[in-house]
Amino acid sequence: MLAGPLCAMVVGDLGADVIKVESPAGDPVRELAPPRLNGLATYYLSVNRHRRNVTLDLSNAEDLAKLEALIAQADAVIENYLPYQRDRFGLEQLRLAHPDVIWVSVTPASGTGPLANEPTFDLLAQARSGLMSVTGEFDGEPTKVGAPLADVVTGLYAAIGLLAALVGKLQGRPGRHIEAPLLESTMTALVNQMQGFLVTNQVPGRLGNHHPSIAPYGPVRASDGQLLLAVGTDAQFDSLDRALNGIILHEHPEWLTNEIRVIERDALHAYLDELFATQSVDAWLSLLMDARVPCAPIYDVAEAVRQPQIANSDFVGTTESVVGPVAMLRSPLRIDGKRPELRSGPRGLGQDNDLLED
Structure with missing residues (x-):
């Protein structure tokens, strides 16, 4: 729900012209609330800036043809369908029909393994990856991270893969199919904990807010x-x-x-x-x-935003959106001393459907 849109936001922040295709019913994330701002879930607001918005029913042949027309003009496609859904909607055929287009698939798990077609979410990836097993108090239960870390890590890997493929395309290579699997991406977030297990076979446990290899x-x-x-x-x-x-x-x-x-x-x-x-x-x-x-x-979240390092910087900005002015964190990147501009917030469902007209 979040990894694919976050990938698109990262490249959109850097200047990419992004078109989001939603079903006529809308992205379900629009309704993941509370909290809301003027009726729209803030969950949706968090990762859907810097993109135009069109609606298509992929079960409709005419709409699928309109999607293909968009793909034919694109440098890259980002999608987070399950493999069987890509086949059902004809997306795999579209990918093969346009070999010069970079295709980024955010998946539950890579390849053709037993989890490749299983619906998954951030919480499930945290559970299967081992991340929850090392999070929490020593004598407590396995605990999820307080933010959707699995989605964030996967979205960032997807953006890295997309940008690397774009460099390859500029060098004359054909489009690449990039897979960004939620499970494997989350497992990489265990870094030292996972590496320690792989070479010693010792299973790490929970240490609360302490570190397995450093003290204090x-x-x-x-x-x-x-x-x-x-x-x-x-x-x-x-x-x-x-x-x-x-x-x-x-x-x-x-x-x-x-x-x-x-x-x-x-x-x-x-x-x-x-x-x-x-x-x-x-x-x-x-x-x-x-x-x-x-x-x-x-700090709590309010204190984090109000600390001088953040409050006296341009990291928090305001931009227009379908629900009016909205405060957002800007990209953390600074390029030649400047952050990418906040150009636009999320747009209305189908607000840019004129792009689909012949």
Whole structure:
């Protein structure tokens, strides 16, 4: 539901002329609410900017011919149908009939394996990939990530594949068929956790907000709340120790190296909680940031948007849409010091059907 539109948004942000084809009934994501803005689900708003909108009934031969006319003029097609649906609607035949057009298929899983034709969603990909098994508290249940990470990672892979194929096309190669499978894409998001298993056969578990290979790398308790430490190297731990007047290594010289700190993580964090309880979060952040110790407060979404780094930048913008002016995050990319412009928000269902006229 999100990976394909996100792929189109990424390339649209970079200037591509995108045409979204919806059924006359509309993309179901338009109704995934609450919340809504003037009747339209904000879920739909989040990934459907920078595209024109037409409606076609792919079960209708006349509309399928109109789709083929659009494909014949396109550099690339992005779709997220199941393989059997592509066959049913004749999309596979259209792909083969236009070999110069890049075709990006967002799929549940790659190839012809047993999951290739099984409907899937972000949550199911998180479950099957192993991601949920390493997310959550040590003694708790497997937990999904709080945002649709599987869809986002897959959409980004799809955009990378599309852009790589466009470069190839500029070099004279024919169109390519790019598959961006939700399952495999999500598994790559496990990076170090998956690599550790592949070479040691040790199944990683849940560590809450802690790290399997680095300590201290997680929350500590100040007098009025929590902050996060991300002390990734021994040199940074030395900076932390010096910021605390050398008390840590004076009392625990065995914590000089990260490997020992990981082994003794529980004792280390209990010790740090006792030290950090003496001052407020803001006081510790000021002290540690001055000492260049990696640390951060834990913000909710509103606090994240209002922090000076974001509030004083152009990352949040406003653009016109079918439901009026809408605030959006712009592309995080900066190209020669500038972000891509917000040109337009989501358009109305079939608002650009004049494109289909002969």
